[in-house]
Amino acid sequence: MTQVFLGMPAPGHGNLFEEEPFPQAAHRELGNTQMRKNLRHATHTIRDKRLKVVGELPDWEQLRDAGAAIKNNAMANLEELLLQFEKNFIARGGIVHWARDASEANKIVTQLVKDTGSTEVVKVKSMATQEIGLNEHLETEGISAFETDLAELIVQLGHDKPSHILVPAIHKNRTQVRDIFLQEMPEVDPNLTDDPSKLADAARTHLRKKFLAAKVAISGANFALADTGTLGVVESEGNGRMCLTLPETLITVMGIEKVLPQWEDLEVFMQLLPRSSTGERMNPYTSLWTGASADDGPRNVHIVLLDNGRTRALSDRFGRTALNCIRCSACMNVCPVYERTGGHAYGSTYPGPIGAILSPLMTGIEAEDNGSLPYASSLCGACYDACPVKINIPEILVHLRGEDVDTKRETHKIPTQMDLLMKGGSWALGKGKNIGLLEKALPLGRLMAGKDKKIKKLPGIAAGWTQSRDIPAPPNKSFRDWWSDQKESK
Amino acid sequence: MRIALFATCIVDAMYPETAKSTVKILERLGHEVVFPKAQACCGQMHINSGYMPEALPVVENHINAFDTDDYDVAVAPSGSCVASVKHQHPILAERLGKPELKERAIAVGKRTYELSQLLVDVLGITNAAEQLGSYFPDTITYHPSCHGMRSLKLGDRQLDLLKTVGGITVEELPEADQCCGFGGTFSIKNADVSSAMLEDKMKNICSTGASACAGGDASCLMHIGGGLSRTGAKPKTLHLADILASTMEETVTL
Numbered sequence: 001m002t003q004v005f006l007g008m009p010a011p012g013h014g015n016l017f018e019e020e021p022f023p024q025a026a027h028r029e030l031g032n033t034q035m036r037k038n039l040r041h042a043t044h045t046i047r048d049k050r051l052k053v054v055g056e057l058p059d060w061e062q063l064r065d066a067g068a069a070i071k072n073n074a075m076a077n078l079e080e081l082l083l084q085f086e087k088n089f090i091a092r093g094g095i096v097h098w099a100r101d102a103s104e105a106n107k108i109v110t111q112l113v114k115d116t117g118s119t120e121v122v123k124v125k126s127m128a129t130q131e132i133g134l135n136e137h138l139e140t141e142g143i144s145a146f147e148t149d150l151a152e153l154i155v156q157l158g159h160d161k162p163s164h165i166l167v168p169a170i171h172k173n174r175t176q177v178r179d180i181f182l183q184e185m186p187e188v189d190p191n192l193t194d195d196p197s198k199l200a201d202a203a204r205t206h207l208r209k210k211f212l213a214a215k216v217a218i219s220g221a222n223f224a225l226a227d228t229g230t231l232g233v234v235e236s237e238g239n240g241r242m243c244l245t246l247p248e249t250l251i252t253v254m255g256i257e258k259v260l261p262q263w264e265d266l267e268v269f270m271q272l273l274p275r276s277s278t279g280e281r282m283n284p285y286t287s288l289w290t291g292a293s294a295d296d297g298p299r300n301v302h303i304v305l306l307d308n309g310r311t312r313a314l315s316d317r318f319g320r321t322a323l324n325c326i327r328c329s330a331c332m333n334v335c336p337v338y339e340r341t342g343g344h345a346y347g348s349t350y351p352g353p354i355g356a357i358l359s360p361l362m363t364g365i366e367a368e369d370n371g372s373l374p375y376a377s378s379l380c381g382a383c384y385d386a387c388p389v390k391i392n393i394p395e396i397l398v399h400l401r402g403e404d405v406d407t408k409r410e411t412h413k414i415p416t417q418m419d420l421l422m423k424g425g426s427w428a429l430g431k432g433k434n435i436g437l438l439e440k441a442l443p444l445g446r447l448m449a450g451k452d453k454k455i456k457k458l459p460g461i462a463a464g465w466t467q468s469r470d471i472p473a474p475p476n477k478s479f480r481d482w483w484s485d486q487k488e489s490k
Numbered sequence: 491m492r493i494a495l496f497a498t499c500i501v502d503a504m505y506p507e508t509a510k511s512t513v514k515i516l517e518r519l520g521h522e523v524v525f526p527k528a529q530a531c532c533g534q535m536h537i538n539s540g541y542m543p544e545a546l547p548v549v550e551n552h553i554n555a556f557d558t559d560d561y562d563v564a565v566a567p568s569g570s571c572v573a574s575v576k577h578q579h580p581i582l583a584e585r586l587g588k589p590e591l592k593e594r595a596i597a598v599g600k601r602t603y604e605l606s607q608l609l610v611d612v613l614g615i616t617n618a619a620e621q622l623g624s625y626f627p628d629t630i631t632y633h634p635s636c637h638g639m640r641s642l643k644l645g646d647r648q649l650d651l652l653k654t655v656g657g658i659t660v661e662e663l664p665e666a667d668q669c670c671g672f673g674g675t676f677s678i679k680n681a682d683v684s685s686a687m688l689e690d691k692m693k694n695i696c697s698t699g700a701s702a703c704a705g706g707d708a709s710c711l712m713h714i715g716g717g718l719s720r721t722g723a724k725p726k727t728l729h730l731a732d733i734l735a736s737t738m739e740e741t742v743t744l
Contacts (some may be wrong), residue, residue, distance in 0.1 A: 027682045271584050318585065336669050340686045375680060378673025378687070379538060381640035389617030395581065402585070418675070422541040429499060429531035430547035432555065436527075439503050454719055464678030468685040469716030472504070479497050479506035 012134040012309020012362040018347035023347040026337075026467045033280035035171045035342050042170045046048040046333045047132025047251025050386070057271070067075040067269045071324035074260055075314060092291020092406040094301045096103075099253075101308045108304050109134060109218065109251055110141045115335035116249050116300075117142075118215040124233060124240040125149035126220025127165055127327055128253045128306055129399060130349045134218070141275070145218065146210050148239040150203050157184035163343030165350065166277050168330035171342050174199060184458050214310060216402035217243035217298070219256040222326070223269065224303075227262040230290040231303065235272055244287050250298035255306050269326060272388035276328035284360050309362030318399040319361045324389040335427065337376055348371065352382035355395045365403045374400035403424040417461045432480075439478035449473030491521045491610045494561035496552075496602065498571045498708070499531035504694055510741075511735035512567045515622055518615060528555035534574035539675045546586055548722060549579050551593065556598045563612065567731045568707050569638020570672055572604040576643060586610045591675055599653060604638060607649035625738045627657035630728070631700040633691070633714065635707035636669050648706045648730050655733055661698040665690070672713035673703035681722045688717045697724050702744055 001178070005170050023483040029035065031305040054060050075082055086373065087094045097112075099105035105128075113121055121138070123129065123145050126135050134146040135156075147156045153168040178194040181202050181335030189203050219240065223232040233240050233250055244250060260269070292369050332338040332352025346436030347369070356373040357375040370376040374397045375381075383393040412419065428434050449455050453473035458466045465471070477485075493516050497509040513523045532552055536545035552575065556564055567574050576599035583592035609615040618624035632652055638644040653660050671677065671687025678684075692716060695703045703718075703725055705711050714725035726744045736742035 023682065024678050026680060030682055030686055032582055111562045119577050144729035145521075206744035209645040290532075311511055336671070337680075337683050340683055372517050374540075375676065376683075378636070378669045378684065380669035380673070382667075382669070385640055396575075398538055398540070398578075399585075400544045401538070403540075405542070418539065418679075422539060422544045425536060426541070426544035426547055429533065429536075430527040430551050432551070433500070435499060435530045442503065443518055456720075461678050464681035464684075465716075467681050468688060468720060469713060470719040471676075471716060472719070473714070475506050477506065479502045480525075481526070482506055482510065488524070 009315055010307075010309070010366045010369065011312055012101060012131075012307075014347040016131060016309065016359050016363045017368040018359065018370050018373050020347070021047045021369050022345060022376045025343040025347065025377070027346045027376075029341045034173070036340060036452070038173045039339055039342055042167065043333050044278055048259050049328060050276060050333065053281055054278055055274075061354060062301065063268060063271055064388055064390050065273050066325060067326075067388055069263050069380070069395055070260065071389050072321070075257065075320060075323055077261075078256065078259070078314065081261060081414055082256055084226040085141055085224050085229055085259050088227070089303060092229050093293070094291040094303060096307065097302060097304045099304050101309070101401065105132050105253055105304050105306050105486040106137040108164050109253065110138060110143065111447075112249070112302055113143050113216055114141070115137070116216050120144050120146065120210075120214060121216040121218050122210050122214040122243045122247065123147050123152070124217065124219035124243045124261045126218070126253065127153050127233065127349060128220045130162060131370040132253070132308065134305065135271075141299050146214075146305075148210065148243055149208050149235070150200065150237055150239070153203060153207070154180055157181070161344060162349070163351065164329060164332060165327055171344070185302065187314065200345065208474055211242045211246055214243070214247045216249045216287075217247040219244060219250065219252045220256055221252050222273070222427060224254060224259045225263050225265070226259055228290055230263070230288050232266070232288045234270075235285045236278060236283055237286075237454060238285050241285050241287050244289065245297050248298055249302070251302045251304065253304045253306055255308070257310050260301070260426075262414070264390045270400070273328055276330040276386070276388040288443055310457055312364075313358070314359035316361055319357065319396050320355045322354065322361050323395055324391055325358065326389060328388055330386040330388065334382040334386045335377075336380060337378065353377060354391070357393060357400060360400050366407045367398055369402040371407070374398075374404060392471065404430045413471040419460070435438065436478070438481050441481060442478060445474035491562045491604060492560070493521050493523050493608075494556065494564040495523050495525050496529060496556065496564050496566040497576075498566050498568045499523070500712070502566060502709050504712065505729065506565050508708055508729040508731050511586060511594060511729070511731040512565065514735045515609075515731065516565070518622060524561055525559070525622070526555045526560070530555075532571040532574040532579075533582070534571060534578065535674055536663045537574065537578050537629075538673075542582060545582055549582055550591065551578065552597050553579065553594050557594050557600070564598070565605055565608045566602065567605045567729060568709070569604045569642050570707050570709060572607075573637040573641035575599050575602045587602050604644065604706065605644055606644060606651055607642065609651060610647045615651065616654070616727050617656040622653075622734055623737045624654075624734045625656040625741060626660050626733045626736045627741070628702065628744070629659040629661060629700045630653070630702045630733070631661045631663040631695055631725075632666070633663060633670060633695070633705045633710065634666055635705055635710045638706050639667065643704075644651055652704055652730065652733060655736075656738070658733070660673040661700050663703070666694075670710050670714050672710050674709075677713060686714065691716050692721065692723060696723055701723055703724045704728050704730055706730045706731055733735045
């Protein structure tokens with residue numbers, strides 16, 4: 001096949017967009033006090049757990065370096081690794097499909113399900129299928145998809161959207177979960193309490209029938225190993241294991257960035273991932289499968305390798321390390337912004353700090369309200385410190401802010417207040433004598449402050465500051481002038 | 491040593507006492523302080539707001555002001571501005587295709603220190619009362635600003651210095667490592683989230699019963715102090731340099 005360079009790789013589609021400006025979405029979510037309480041409790045609990053298990057490993061920093069190095073290497077050799085994986089997957093009896101974007105992937109999966117004659121599928125928790133909106137697509141094609149991960153089930157039964165990539169129902173507490181079960185599970189005990197073990201029992205009874213009846217399962221994958229053609233899913237409940245082993249047909253949808261060079265790489269990632277995500281030394285269920293086997297597990301094993309904007313992200317030299325993400329969710333668990341707004345404020349399947357960079361990198365900063373995502377951070381850096389593969393999220397957020405501003409320069413006919421502030425600031429702060437000149441006006445600021453020496457109300461965009469903070473009266477004289485007077489007159 | 495003071499724009503214009511305190515501390519140790527007058531700002535506000543071409547003259551000005559043989563090391567009473575000089579300047583130069591500027595930025599960054607970094611790592615200060623004569627007879631708590639803590643990896647340098655000030659009582663701040671919500675233009679672009687973060691920070695500060703919250707970054711302190719002032723809460727904010735400069739004879743007041 002001849003390769004023709006067609007410019008920027010195609011953007012992704014699906015559930016990857018911020019649909020309203022982040023500050024507006026955040027304003028609404030901040031008003032949801034129950035959600036904020038649930039989130040604060042959940043994120044703080046998981047933070048503490050993570051810190052404890054990470055602290056147990058004397059070589060944690062070296063493990064992070066190793067994780068980053070393996071991923072950087074994989075991204076630099078992505079094409080070769082994918083082809084190697086394809087070859088090995090096929091050799092072991094699997095079937096490989098390539099999907100450029102969400103709609104291609106949805107079509108492929110739909111056809112595969114239809115070919116089995118089944119109208120129901122069970123699902124392993126999967127971010128890739130959330131991203132492409134697979135369940136919704138299948139529904140329009142007359143196929144019912146049943147989520148089997150407990151939290152995904154809660155979200156699905158509650159006609160809700162996930163708000164976290166690991167704990168999709170993190171915004172719900174157990175009483176809210178009980179209410180959803182009572183309303184949506186026809187067979188459930190009407191006296192169901194909010195005791196977590198009782199809730200799990202109810203879900204188990206509900207799901208067991210689905211597992212035994214299902215002919216088709218759909219999963220994502222945490223890893224694909226190029227040298228063996230193996231796929232892996234890491235989970236906590238064992239419901240994934242049921243889906244991966246019981247049905248006749250298994251269809252996996254996986255982003256192309258999940259490929260790792262070799263089996264040995266699991267050594268690093270199986271230490272990094274559970275500790276970073278659930279704060280456990282080891283997760284309860286790790287399933288690995290290599291192709292199809294005549295007398296064990298699914299007979300028909302497919303993989304859909306999904307691009308959907310990943311090569312676009314890869315082409316951004318300042319942003320490409322975002323593809324190193326192993327979807328552990330440590331960044332959102334430690335993020336002070338996520339903690340207060342929750343995941344829905346980010347619009348995309350990928351919320352929190354990683355989502356604020358992944359969504360625009362995969363679909364374009366100019367798409368919908370994606371341009372507001374990189375600003376959804378105080379750049380405190382907690383995400384970078386927590387990231388098991390050392391993605392410098394704050395640096396990429398800043399890079400994408402630059403992209404946003406540059407993109408809008410072309411469309412803004414009239415400069416915004418921020419444009420004017422930055423232009424003026426560029427002049428004022430671009431020379432010592434310019435700032436010195438402006439500082440001569442400091443006494444004017446003192447007048448503005450009045451008797452109590454506080455400035456309480458500022459106009460325009462600066463009103464955002466004075467909505468909750470005063471500004472002290474400025475000094476009579478800048479340090480610069482003091483220095484001239486004191487030191488240079490001597 | 492000949493030490494160049496990078497005052498930072500916010501300290502220069504809004505908190506000149508903090509720059510004077512920095513000078514006092516260093517002169518007390520017998521060092522000569524110079525103030526390169528061409529300096530203005532590190533450009534962090536522009537960079538973090540995404541205005542890269544507008545940041546360039548600001549960054550170039552800083553590099554021109556500090557890329558001289560006129561001093562041994564440069565110091566700023568700010569973790570955030572030093573982190574910008576060390577990490578953001580080279581990246582901006584690379585982004586805008588200026589390899590020569592990048593090299594100069596790296597060279598300036600290597601010679602630039604945050605105040606506690608300079609005091610502890612270079613000047614060997616381990617006891618502020620004994621070595622600097624620092625005295626502050628009041629109860630404080632301490633907020634470690636994010637960029638100092640995470641970008642510069644300052645660890646407990648600032649806190650350890652504060653703990654060794656004569657007469658001081660340091661109360662531990664609950665959830666100290668949590669951002670105060672400032673984040674530069676984040677505080678106006680995402681004012682609601684920023685305010686929610688500030689609210690929690692203030693609650694924690696007030697819970698310590700301290701008279702003041704100390705820190706190493708004037709910008710974060712302006713944010714926290716502005717919130718405390720608005721809510722009428724008792725604690726004030728005070729820069730690390732002002733506490734270290736305070737002595738028995740000349741005690742800083744809140």
